[in-house]
Amino acid sequence: MSFADEDYPAVPYPGRRPPVSYVHDDATGWELTPDPVASSGWRADGRDLDDWLATRNAVPLRERVPVLCYGSNACPSKITWLRDALGLDGPAVLFRARCTDLAAVWASGLRVVDDQRPATLAALPGNTEDHAIWFATLDQVAVLDRCEGRGERYRLARVDTGEVRLTNGTVVDGPLAYVAAAPRRLPLLAGGERGKPVRCLDVPQSGAAALVGTPASTDGLTVREINGPPAPEDFPGRVFVYGTLRPDASDWWRLEPHATGKPHATALPGTLFDTGLGYPALRLGDGPGVSGWAVDLAQPASALSILDEYEGDEYSRVRVALPGGRLCWTYVWTGPIAGLRMLTAPWGTADPSRR
Incomplete structure (x- = not known):
């Protein structure tokens, strides 16, 4: 209209x-x-x-x-x-x-x-x-x-x-x-x-x-x-991570110096896929839900510039709403998902060596 x-x-x-x-x-x-x-x-x-x-x-x-x-x-x-x-x-x-x-x-x-x-x-x-x-x-x-x-x-x-x-x-x-x-x-x-x-x-x-x-x-x-x-980048000053940047995952060391307070477990509506490349792909919307962590950032602009470079062109940073409505940044997969296996459990739970 x-x-x-x-x-x-x-x-x-x-x-x-x-x-x-x-x-x-x-x-x-x-x-x-x-x-x-x-x-x-x-x-x-x-x-x-x-x-x-x-x-x-x-x-x-x-x-x-x-x-x-x-x-x-x-x-x-x-x-x-x-x-x-x-x-x-x-x-x-x-x-x-x-x-x-x-x-x-x-x-x-x-x-x-x-x-x-x-x-x-x-x-x-x-x-x-x-x-x-x-x-x-x-x-x-x-x-x-x-x-x-x-x-x-x-x-x-x-x-x-x-x-x-x-x-x-x-x-x-x-x-x-x-x-x-x-x-x-x-x-x-x-x-x-x-x-x-x-x-x-x-x-x-x-x-x-x-x-x-x-x-x-x-x-x-x-x-x-x-x-x-x-x-x-200050709106909002937190990021939702669900893969290699999780506090229990291999690349948490990249995010940890920029975190303030204690990360808290949460979830987003959407679907997680296995890219087969050692990291997952997130698509928002209807789906089983995606478990992850919300991390508050001491200096969002500095932290997100580092994360943008780390995630690369395969992902796009967007604002999403956590349960209860609070805004949060996260990275969504921009490539095709045809042929990718849908994950029904949090990333890395089946294989502890993967984040």
Whole structure:
């Protein structure tokens, strides 16, 4: 299913947003549907999203970072404005997300360009709202920095408050978000210092500009501010290993120096095959399930660059969801599986000399 910008105007702020996950380009949006068999986990117009992006010479999901959009940046018409006014390039990938203990609230100051009141993010225990996670390229983040006035009006930070869960059940740990940097972007406390923030869901823009109150002293969020560009490898900071890199296998020594904490046993939906070359091949999706280990990484970018080289062209690094929804990196087999023997037990259990 596709839609045009005209279906989701940007005025009045924060504009209308589709009730679905979507990818946007050329003033058109295409609905995204989850598919655990696809390497990206999603399909656009019937194709694996990564394949769809490749047809437009756009980078895959693995090279993008998750940005929580709680205001106008989730509006298709606003995205087109970013293209026309600020040079945003390439498809924009936005996933609908359920946000818990977070709220989009009205900021204390008005926008200079049109005297409308902008939204800001705040902690609100017990609250649940639907927003969007934009998996943005680093070039797209640079455009958003300019739009949001990074360092002046808003800061770019990882938000550790609450939970953000995509519609396919995936939990995005510590997503990026533009949070208040200046007092005029802190929440407005309607009714004075003892007042409460006003949710954007409760008061439309037509009434927001007339609100009277004082700036809150804090947005209540627990955040980690980002200096410079974010690193896609940090989202998430863990990897699922199922073959030679397992803690009980021959090449654990490659991964162990980069691990932090204790690896924990888990599994992914999918099928494992014996390549006959001394290492297994993973295909995601329906299957008996694949046992392995989730390993937290002290410095994900450094560790994953080493693992990328080790795995080579036969594998592709993708994000997958562990049981419970937490994101994890893993390596899936990119070659043919015709003629490969399917494994019904964890790799190496039948032959202890193999990892």
